[in-house]
Amino acid sequence: MSNPSSAPKPKLAEIIAIGSELLTPQRVDTNSLIITQNLNLLGVEVFTKQVIGDDRERLTDAIQRALSRADIVVLIGGLGPTEDDLTRDAAASALGRKLLHSPEQEAILAARFRQINRPMAQNNLRQTYLIEGAEVLPNPNGTAPGQFIKTPRGAIALLPGPPRELKPMVERELVPRLKPLLPPQVIKVRSFRITGIGESDLDTLIAPIYSKYTNPVTTVLSAIGDLWVHLRAQGNTEAEADRLLKEVGDPIAAVLGERVYSTDSEDTLELTVGRLLRERKATVATAESCTGGIIASRLTDAPGSSDYFIAGYVTYTDQQKHALLGIPQDLLDKHTAVSEPVALAMAEAARRLSGSTFGLATTGYAGPSGGTESDPVGTMYLAIAGPDHANPRCVRVRHGADRYRNRALATQFTLDLLRKTLLGMPLPS
Amino acid sequence: MSNPSSAPKPKLAEIIAIGSELLTPQRVDTNSLIITQNLNLLGVEVFTKQVIGDDRERLTDAIQRALSRADIVVLIGGLGPTEDDLTRDAAASALGRKLLHSPEQEAILAARFRQINRPMAQNNLRQTYLIEGAEVLPNPNGTAPGQFIKTPRGAIALLPGPPRELKPMVERELVPRLKPLLPPQVIKVRSFRITGIGESDLDTLIAPIYSKYTNPVTTVLSAIGDLWVHLRAQGNTEAEADRLLKEVGDPIAAVLGERVYSTDSEDTLELTVGRLLRERKATVATAESCTGGIIASRLTDAPGSSDYFIAGYVTYTDQQKHALLGIPQDLLDKHTAVSEPVALAMAEAARRLSGSTFGLATTGYAGPSGGTESDPVGTMYLAIAGPDHANPRCVRVRHGADRYRNRALATQFTLDLLRKTLLGMPLPS
Numbered sequence: 001m002s003n004p005s006s007a008p009k010p011k012l013a014e015i016i017a018i019g020s021e022l023l024t025p026q027r028v029d030t031n032s033l034i035i036t037q038n039l040n041l042l043g044v045e046v047f048t049k050q051v052i053g054d055d056r057e058r059l060t061d062a063i064q065r066a067l068s069r070a071d072i073v074v075l076i077g078g079l080g081p082t083e084d085d086l087t088r089d090a091a092a093s094a095l096g097r098k099l100l101h102s103p104e105q106e107a108i109l110a111a112r113f114r115q116i117n118r119p120m121a122q123n124n125l126r127q128t129y130l131i132e133g134a135e136v137l138p139n140p141n142g143t144a145p146g147q148f149i150k151t152p153r154g155a156i157a158l159l160p161g162p163p164r165e166l167k168p169m170v171e172r173e174l175v176p177r178l179k180p181l182l183p184p185q186v187i188k189v190r191s192f193r194i195t196g197i198g199e200s201d202l203d204t205l206i207a208p209i210y211s212k213y214t215n216p217v218t219t220v221l222s223a224i225g226d227l228w229v230h231l232r233a234q235g236n237t238e239a240e241a242d243r244l245l246k247e248v249g250d251p252i253a254a255v256l257g258e259r260v261y262s263t264d265s266e267d268t269l270e271l272t273v274g275r276l277l278r279e280r281k282a283t284v285a286t287a288e289s290c291t292g293g294i295i296a297s298r299l300t301d302a303p304g305s306s307d308y309f310i311a312g313y314v315t316y317t318d319q320q321k322h323a324l325l326g327i328p329q330d331l332l333d334k335h336t337a338v339s340e341p342v343a344l345a346m347a348e349a350a351r352r353l354s355g356s357t358f359g360l361a362t363t364g365y366a367g368p369s370g371g372t373e374s375d376p377v378g379t380m381y382l383a384i385a386g387p388d389h390a391n392p393r394c395v396r397v398r399h400g401a402d403r404y405r406n407r408a409l410a411t412q413f414t415l416d417l418l419r420k421t422l423l424g425m426p427l428p429s
Numbered sequence: 430m431s432n433p434s435s436a437p438k439p440k441l442a443e444i445i446a447i448g449s450e451l452l453t454p455q456r457v458d459t460n461s462l463i464i465t466q467n468l469n470l471l472g473v474e475v476f477t478k479q480v481i482g483d484d485r486e487r488l489t490d491a492i493q494r495a496l497s498r499a500d501i502v503v504l505i506g507g508l509g510p511t512e513d514d515l516t517r518d519a520a521a522s523a524l525g526r527k528l529l530h531s532p533e534q535e536a537i538l539a540a541r542f543r544q545i546n547r548p549m550a551q552n553n554l555r556q557t558y559l560i561e562g563a564e565v566l567p568n569p570n571g572t573a574p575g576q577f578i579k580t581p582r583g584a585i586a587l588l589p590g591p592p593r594e595l596k597p598m599v600e601r602e603l604v605p606r607l608k609p610l611l612p613p614q615v616i617k618v619r620s621f622r623i624t625g626i627g628e629s630d631l632d633t634l635i636a637p638i639y640s641k642y643t644n645p646v647t648t649v650l651s652a653i654g655d656l657w658v659h660l661r662a663q664g665n666t667e668a669e670a671d672r673l674l675k676e677v678g679d680p681i682a683a684v685l686g687e688r689v690y691s692t693d694s695e696d697t698l699e700l701t702v703g704r705l706l707r708e709r710k711a712t713v714a715t716a717e718s719c720t721g722g723i724i725a726s727r728l729t730d731a732p733g734s735s736d737y738f739i740a741g742y743v744t745y746t747d748q749q750k751h752a753l754l755g756i757p758q759d760l761l762d763k764h765t766a767v768s769e770p771v772a773l774a775m776a777e778a779a780r781r782l783s784g785s786t787f788g789l790a791t792t793g794y795a796g797p798s799g800g801t802e803s804d805p806v807g808t809m810y811l812a813i814a815g816p817d818h819a820n821p822r823c824v825r826v827r828h829g830a831d832r833y834r835n836r837a838l839a840t841q842f843t844l845d846l847l848r849k850t851l852l853g854m855p856l857p858s
Contacts, residue, residue: 023475025466026650026659028457037454046452048487049480058477058498069487221455230455286722286743292729293715293722296743300721303797303832311749314715314725314741316734320783324740354749368732403732 010045010234011154011182014070016062018078018087019161020053031076031159031166038170042178043185043234044072054084063094063156071154072178077161079144081123087158088129088147095149095156097132105130109143131158137173141165148177155181187234188241190216190249191265193272194227194256195416196428202227202256209251216244224405225412229256230265258425261416269415270298276422277308277357284418285354286312287325287346289337290364290380294411311354315346325349336372338363340394343381348392351385358418359385362410367401377401380410384417384427393417393427439474439663440583440611443499445491447507447516448590449482460505460588460595467599471607472614472663473501483513492523492585500583501607506590508573510552516587517558517576524578524585526561534559538572560587566602570594577606584610616663617670619645619678620694622701623656623685624845625857631656631685638680645673653834654841659694687854690845698844699727705851706737706786713847714783715741716754716775718766719793719809723840740783744775754778765801767792769823772810777821780814787847788814791839796830806830809839813846813856822846822856 015032022029029051036046047070052059059078066073078087092099105128113120127144130136137146137157142165147158157174159166194202199222206229210218216233231249235241253260261272277284286295296312299305313324318337321327327345335341343363351359364380371377378401383394397413399406420427444461451458458480465475476499481488488507495502507516521528534557542549556573559565566575566586571594576587586603588595623631628651635658639647645662660678664670682689690701706713715724725741728734742753747766750756756774764770772792780788793809800806807830812823826842828835849856 021648023465023478024648025462025469026648026657028459028462030457033454033457036452040454047482047484049452051478053476055476219450219453219455228455288722288741291726292734292738293717293725293741293743296722297720297726297836300743300745301833301836305721306745309721309745311745311753312717312722312741312743314722314729314743316729316738316740320740324782353753404730407726407730 010043011071012069013039013044013046013072013074014066015046015049015074015076016059016066017049017051017076017161018054018059019051020084022051022077023053029076031161031163034163034167035074035076035159035170038175039072039074039178040232041187041189042175042182043187044178044182054078054086056086056090059086059090060093063091067094067151067153067156073151073154073156074174075156075158076166077159079127079146079158079160081121081126081143085126088126088131091147091149091156091158092131095131095151097149099129100132101125102128102130102136105136105145108145112143134158135177137169137177139165139169141168146173148174150181185234185236186238186241187232188238188245189233189265190231190245191263192229192249192252192256192260193262193265193267193269194229194259195225195261195269195412196259197227197256199227202229205255206252209255210248213244213248216248218248224408226269228265258420258423261419268298268301269412269419271302273415273419273422274299274302274305274308276419280422282357282422283308283310283354284358284360285310285350285356287350287359287361288312288314289316289321289346289362290366291362291407291410291414292316294407295360295362295414298411298415310356311350313350313353321346325353336375338365338372338375338379338381340381340383340396343383343394344385344392347383347385347394357387358421360414360418361385362414364406364410366406366410367403369401378406380406382410382414382417384414384421386421393421395428439472440500441498442468442473442475442501442503443495444475444478444503444505445488445495446478446480446505446590447483447488448480449513451480451506452482458505460590460592463592463596464503464505464588464599467604468501468503468607469661470616470618471604471611472616473607473611483507483515485515485519488515488519489522492520496523496580496582496585502580502583502585503603504585504587505595506588508556508575508587508589510550510555510572514555517555517560520576520578520585520587521560524560524580526578528558529561530554531557531559531565534565534574537574541572563587564606566598566606568594568598570597575602577603579610583607614663614665615667615670616661617667617674618662618694619660619674620692621658621678621681621685621689622691622694622696622698623658623688624654624690624698624841625688626656626685628656631658634684635681638684639677642673642677645677647677653837655698657694687849687852690848697727697730698841698848700731702844702848702851703728703731703734703737705848709851711786711851712737712739712783713787713789714739714779714785716779716788716790717741717743718745718750718775718791719795720791720836720839720843721745723836724789724791724843727840727844739785740779742779742782750775754782765804767794767801767804767808767810769810769812769825772812772823773814773821776812776814776823786816787850789843789847790814791843793835793839795835795839796832798830807835809835811839811843811846813843813850815850822850824857 233244346361775790
């Protein structure tokens with residue numbers, strides 16, 4: 001792969017999470033993701049992550065090896081007050097330094113316990129020991145302070161395990177201390193949030209563009225009906241990083257076109273749709289059968305959604321489609337509830353009954369069983385009705401028998417019908 | 430800690446996941462959870478997990494070290510057809526064995542490509558090489574076969590990275606090959622799914638019971654308003670494992686009482702409620718304000734939920750509460766929409782309008798802003814109406830300003846009102 005950038009060779013980091021509880025089948029290490037993200041934005045690449053149980057010898061060995069091959073070593077957890085909390089000891093051994101009692105830390109800890117009105121246990125004194133030469137990383141959200149020690153190659157940090165303690169400590173304490181140790185460089189990112197295309201089709205479109213570059217680094221993430229392309233460029237100057245993002249990002253934007261619903265990495269389709277509705281002073285109501293309320297719950301996820309969401313009708317039976325939405329019984333009898341005429345009538349009813357600008361509707365065989373010969377399981381009719389009475393629209397989609405996936409896809413497609421309508425884009429036929 | 434069991438010292442496993450893409454800030458390694466769960470059920474404890482980028486030397490070194498200290502070594506990923514897929518090479522080097530071309534694997538792979546009607550690339554021949562002495566683990570879901578090699582201490586396995594290929598291979602191929610290598614023993618599990626109590630209150634109740642035992646191993650997991658206690662006992666006989674589960678599980682069941690909604694680890698509160706409704710031939714409808722359709726969407730999550738779910742009304746504005754549910758305007762004016770009288774009227778309206786046995790309702794200030802002096806942000810009124818007209822019930826809960834958490838808690842509490850009502854348990858006041 002060619003690399004058209006002159007960015008320096010990245011510094012390397014190794015992350016070690018400590019705690020036997022992290023080795024159970026139910027625990028995922030999300031802390032390392034927070035740390036990786038912050039290190040990446042400093043131009044540091046993580047090349048190994050480990051999870052190690054509470055075993056002093058193994059931990060000391062792992063820290064020693066990490067120090068020998070990585071510039072930045074980050075240790076997570078094992079800073080509590082119990083015997084099992086071995087990180088301080090093991091890190092001191094690996095560094096060949098002493099652990100020293102800090103009267104200052106003891107005073108801070110004592111004050112904290114007074115504040116929460118609890119006695120301080122003898123155990124907690126373990127948390128007042130610092131590795132020789134360590135800088136304290138204050139922890140306003142817990143009893144274990146972090147520690148930061150410069151090393152010949154870079155630095156080692158000891159961070160507490162609870163994410164609500166770790167995250168602010170990384171952002172406010174660790175990053176500012178690492179920055180001066182790293183070569184000056186600029187990292188910039190660019191995101192595309194995408195719907196209406198599958199992951200492999202997306203990759204067929206954009207891999208020819210991004211795969212020629214190692215800088216920016218391109219990551220593709222996928223959820224059901226929802227994709228995210230993330231570019232991260234590294235340059236010696238802001239202009240260089242921007243140029244790289246433009247060089248790769250602009251052609252990606254061009255081939256993706258209207259499938260990009262947002263360029264803000266934190267955005268969701270429901271937030272995008274909500275913003276468009278608010279801008280246009282428009283409102284929406286939903287009539288859901290196969291999605292059972294998911295569209296309404298996503299549209300009301302955002303604070304202030306009462307500005308644009310008026311009402312939701314979950315009509316799970318034919319009788320309710322008739323009684324609540326007024327769908328004529330002969331329409332239901334003639335076409336069945338899973339049909340284009342019924343989906344269109346539901347969307348129009350949602351709009352009319354609530355007085356909203358738009359009505360959305362879903363009806364289908366979500367699975368895992370059900371369906372007919374002409375409309376097998378996974379067939380769903382998704383409809384939108386709007387102020388232009390001539391043009392209510394319905395699309396028919398068909399997927400497999402996976403109920404969870406079908407409901408999520410139908411929700412995503414239906415929200416996207418509204419997005420495209422609001423933006424005046426052509427709808428799929 | 431005392432350990433009243435005579436279970437043998439567990440065998441140890443180390444898991445290594447391979448691939449630079451796993452070291453991005455967005456990727457969580459869920460494969461290792463599947464493997465850990467299956468190994469735990471064989472009495473094997475995982476003591477280290479690692480994620481390593483595509484680096485031959487580092488990977489070979491890590492595999493060598495793992496072989497020297499673990500009985501079972503499991504390698505995940507890096508079995509694809511590209512240059513970056515180094516697992517085969519590195520494992521062969523670490524074992525000091527050759528990689529041999531397998532004409533049989535080539536025939537299998539060629540047949541697979543014919544079947545999906547695609548040409549086989551030259552690259553794919555990399556996937557036809559086996560480590561000397563390896564047993565093939567067939568992969569009906571992908572092109573990379575797994576490999577299994579016995580070692581002096583136990584075994585090493587090479588598994589493909591995509592979870593839908595890995596999971597069936599672990600269950601159908603790996604576990605049956607590991608079983609005969611391990612000491613005969615029985616592993617049994619017992620689960621409690623719990624709602625209506627916080628995590629620290631739960632631990633205060635049950636830690637005095639379980640913390641005396643290292644066997645069974647007790648794990649507590651928590652989601653918002655939803656807790657899971659999992660016991661795993663190891664014994665030389667079925668009777669011994671059962672006795673241990675009883676010894677620890679029965680006192681836990683006793684202190685938790687009605688808070689346990691299921692003893693099936695796969696169960697959810699909505700599945701439990703759905704089962705109870707179906708057993709009693711009862712039905713339900715929902716009138717949601719602050720939860721915006723989440724209760725309806727959870728109740729319709731299960732296949733066949735049309736047996737008991739009739740209709741959902743998401744009334745997000747006062748006007749809709751009046752127009753759709755018929756809540757008298759003077760009730761709304763006098764008490765506001767966030768009040769006990771309105772919640773009760775909504776539950777009763779949902780029931781009456783849909784003809785359901787039960788009506789559920791939510792109204793509140795989900796946050797992050799809103800609220801009044803007497804009902805600050807986070808205050809929610811949750812109601813149930815049933816066939817006994819004298820006894821519609823409403824509870825008032827109050828939490829913080831976290832919208833996501835408030836909506837999830839309100840959903841959980843409201844579903845639990847229905848569970849308790851169906852079981853004839855007293856409701857909270």
